[in-house]
Amino acid sequence: MTTLRLLLLGGTALAALIPATGRPWAALPLTAVALGALGELWLRALPGAPGPSPFPAVRAGLAALTGLVTVPLIALLLHASGLPVRAVALVLGAAVLTVLLGVFVLVRERVTVLPLPGAPVGLPAQRRPHPVDRPASTAPDRRILPGPVRTGLAVTLPVVLALGVAVVALRALRTGPRPAEPGYLSVALKGWASRVGHPLIVPAGGLRVPVLVTSAGLPVTTAMVRLRVGGVVVAAQPVTFGADTVRTLDIRVPELPADGCLRPVSVSVGTSSAGFYAATRPGVRVQRRIAC
Numbered sequence: 001m002t003t004l005r006l007l008l009l010g011g012t013a014l015a016a017l018i019p020a021t022g023r024p025w026a027a028l029p030l031t032a033v034a035l036g037a038l039g040e041l042w043l044r045a046l047p048g049a050p051g052p053s054p055f056p057a058v059r060a061g062l063a064a065l066t067g068l069v070t071v072p073l074i075a076l077l078l079h080a081s082g083l084p085v086r087a088v089a090l091v092l093g094a095a096v097l098t099v100l101l102g103v104f105v106l107v108r109e110r111v112t113v114l115p116l117p118g119a120p121v122g123l124p125a126q127r128r129p130h131p132v133d134r135p136a137s138t139a140p141d142r143r144i145l146p147g148p149v150r151t152g153l154a155v156t157l158p159v160v161l162a163l164g165v166a167v168v169a170l171r172a173l174r175t176g177p178r179p180a181e182p183g184y185l186s187v188a189l190k191g192w193a194s195r196v197g198h199p200l201i202v203p204a205g206g207l208r209v210p211v212l213v214t215s216a217g218l219p220v221t222t223a224m225v226r227l228r229v230g231g232v233v234v235a236a237q238p239v240t241f242g243a244d245t246v247r248t249l250d251i252r253v254p255e256l257p258a259d260g261c262l263r264p265v266s267v268s269v270g271t272s273s274a275g276f277y278a279a280t281r282p283g284v285r286v287q288r289r290i291a292c
Helices: 003-017 024-045 056-080 087-111 147-175
Strands: 184-189 207-216 221-229 232-241 245-253 263-269 272-279
Touching (some): 003 024, 024 056, 024 087, 024 147, 056 087, 207 263, 221 245, 232 245
Parallel strands (some): 184 272
Antiparallel strands (some): 184 207, 221 263, 263 272
16 A cells, blocks of 8 residues: 555544544544554654565554554653643544654655665565666665664654653653642541441430541631431531641530431531431330431
């Protein structure tokens, strides 16, 4: 396949990938075609146009491997540039790289002297036709590196570039500025209340339950502390918490009706809450259900 057709094939597959995002049955074959064309352009840009080979699958495998290696290279370049690594950004990056490689290969094919007719590409000089048999109008082969070396460069160069960009990106990620973590208020049961694994019995006159409120990453904050019994707010009071402090509060749970019901009790501070279940005073049979 000529380089121009290869460039058009890869560009068409990449252009069709954007509307195919989210449809694996259409995106998978388009991705395979686009990466194969991109890898083949890499191979042509470094070692030159492919010649006849007794093992065509080797060339196809190298092209597929080079195309796959290019994907993380593009992702690392996007990350190092501060751009989000998304499907559309990867497709656009691959399209730009495909165009650049295609233009480079087309220009190179116009200025590079072709090898001798009848001489397989990459053969040692001693196996090529004798200089006496060379047509007078044919220019000598000016390529410096042998074919295997150029093919190896085509495969290893994207890997080396990817590793180099990865090192730079990781260093920038570790040393670059980071946004401050958001502050929060948290509440949890404390002391004996945190170790109780059964519904609490509220005696006559109510029950005091210790809770622990932690303020982290916030300035001095005033938040509403609410006590809910059975989903109903029975007490609410504003409390001021210092910056980066841990404070203990005693929450008084009022006496519950003697109806044998099991009720959820929760203490909330802002958007954080902690809770337990409470039953009536001793002497009343507790039913295994949540009452109104």
